[in-house]
Amino acid sequence: MRLAESLLALFLLAAPVGTVLGAETQQAPQDTYVQPLADPVLEERAKALQRELRCVVCQGQSIDESNAPLAADMRRLIREQIQAGKSDDDVKGFFVARYGIFVLMNPPVATDTYFLWFGPVLLVLLGAGVIGVTIMRARRRLATEPASEDP
């Protein structure tokens, strides 16, 4: 029953996703409190998941640090799912099914994120190559240069 209610709330709130929603603070009657799970291990998992999920009506905040009612609902939903025995991936999948990949703070490696993930690796390798060549050249010049005074 509780889950059904929360889902309804989610769908109602999902409508304005993608529009510019700045002032989550404006929604006056708010309740950010979520009853923590009794088991500290599970609660720790819930908190870790909160940092991985985006508050989809906020400006780039995770649901771990948002006052928006939607974020509080999502925090509640995470706990319900964990208590129901779902794995972390299941929980993420649950939200991805509703909001798309957008809800994940850490975009998964896929064809359209290859550049995002492998670009940095290539960049560092390329840069290392360039400075390697620079250093070798500078060293060769040092060898040909007459032993000069130290700077």
Place this chain on the structure above:
Amino acid sequence: MTGELGQLALCLALALALMQAFAGFYGASNGNLRVMAMGRGASLGSFVFVGLAFFTLMFAYIASDFSVLAVAENSHTAKPLIYKISGVWGNHEGSMVLWILILGAYSAAIAMTQPTGAEYGTRLASRALGVQGLIAIAFLLFILLTSDPFERYFPPPFEGSGLNPLLQDPGLAFHPPLLYVGYVGLSAAFSFAAAALLDSRNDAMWVRAARPFALVAWTALTLGIAAGSWWAYYTLGWGGFWFWDPVENASLMPWMIATALIHSMMATERTGAFKSWTLLLAITAFSFSLIGTFLVRSGVLNSVHAFANDPERGLFILMILVVAITLPLILFAWRAPKLTPGAPFDVVSRETGILINNLILTASAAIILTGTLYPLVLDALTGAKISVGPPYYASTVVPLLAVLAMAMPLGPIILWKRGNLLPTLYALRYAGAAGLVALLAALAIARPVTVLGVLAAGLGVWLIFGAATELLRRSGSFRRLGRVGAAGWSVTLAHAGLGVVALGCVGAGVWRTEVIEVVAPGSSMAIAGYELRLDSTQQVQGPNYTADRATITVLSGGREITKIYPEKRNYQAEQMVTTWSSIRTTIVSDLYVTLADPRDGGGWVVRAYVNPLAPFIWIGAIIMGIAGFIAVGGRIAAHARAKRTAAAEAVAEAAE
């Protein structure tokens, strides 16, 4: 009336900027001292008129002149005076006027500090002023054509619509001006680099002229970013201090390039190494400033920093951005092959260290740029929406920075040109041991245990002790510390400051404790050895808000330590609710308490955090800022000394 005065002042500033650009270039290419002097005069005049416009605008805010649209939209009579003043730059139009004011200040500083005689430095500075003039023209046109701060509004409303309450904070008085002094300061390095390229003279002359400006910019950026992070920390109410928000990234990228630049400049000035690379970095640094301005001002990003936006403005800044980046790059590509190669050095040398520093910092900036723009570009190309959040940066940029921190203490110790690795490592043996002890201590005590947390604790201590080692080596002994010059102190303090920041980040980011509970009046909650007793809550009236203020007694071991008063504020004019967290700091740890939501029956949801080492973030940043001041001060003093010596020699010569 005052509004029109401000507009007129901006137009006159534009005319003078045109003159500054023309006289700067023309005078330099003809070697005409009088035309060059005219360019300098024009830059001073332009600065004065922008200043006049700025103070006119400030006057409109202080007087609550709601016939000016920007004032009506962003101010309110009930707002305290300090927020009327800082509210001038709490919106798009006003912040652009501040931007151009600071640009004018740098131009004026160039005009007043650089040589004026027949020497080469005069021509270099004149061309640099010409470039500064072009930048001023572009941004003055931007202001006048798309973001007129003095636009009239008729009929004027009786009351303004107020300023976003999140901005009604002392933070607004410091954070944006400091950041702008940093962003815009990089224009000076850019202008000198462009001037050197135009001259195709490839000596360290331009570096000598530009380095103090780059140092000022770096110092201001460091302090500005820290101020912004502190502001976010205490106002957002969730205990976080860095969010990898696109606009935060927009300030971090120029900081990284500026850091690379001041290191590379040091090498170029000292030994003549990587001449072309330093030119390129100077161009890149200001380009990142412009990218930052574009990202924040164009509205392509949604963020707390984005004021009212419209695409026309974005397009205009994009045009400035494209021209300002491509023209110098074309110039560079044309001239660079003709430049003589930089001075040689061995594999093990301080130059190599600086190259590693430059590689990591520029790569980090490029990765941050990728992460910031990727969702926008992907959305535009394929319509797919993704988020790139803190976990992405934690797995890409943070490891790179860890590598940098490992290498950092070696840099100032290893010799220029031909170094030796083993003696350098041997010199750092105590620092290494200290780092290892810190690492093991973190592993034993701190919870939760994460690779990053343990590593960062070790690296932070390694940096601090490494910097101390370097200082001691320079002075020879404790007693001779006074003889270490400004340059030595600034290096030590900057590197140690970063170590302190690293400790703060790991403490507040990894080891924090969080407890969120519903507390009824009279009852209490426990967090990390503290007991927080909610004594009462009451309604209080602020100047332009009402607030629920809680009185919470902090107890430790049953003994009262202090009382704290977190608030939840309701701003009527803006219809917004904000939190005013209470932070009780012991320097080594913060107790951070936020009053969240009321519950039926008088209870409140209270969020409490204990953030170990959190104050170190800002203490470290201040240490780095002091290092910057010392470096700039040292160079000014050295410059004055050189001038005095030259003057004395001239007098002596004349006497002979």
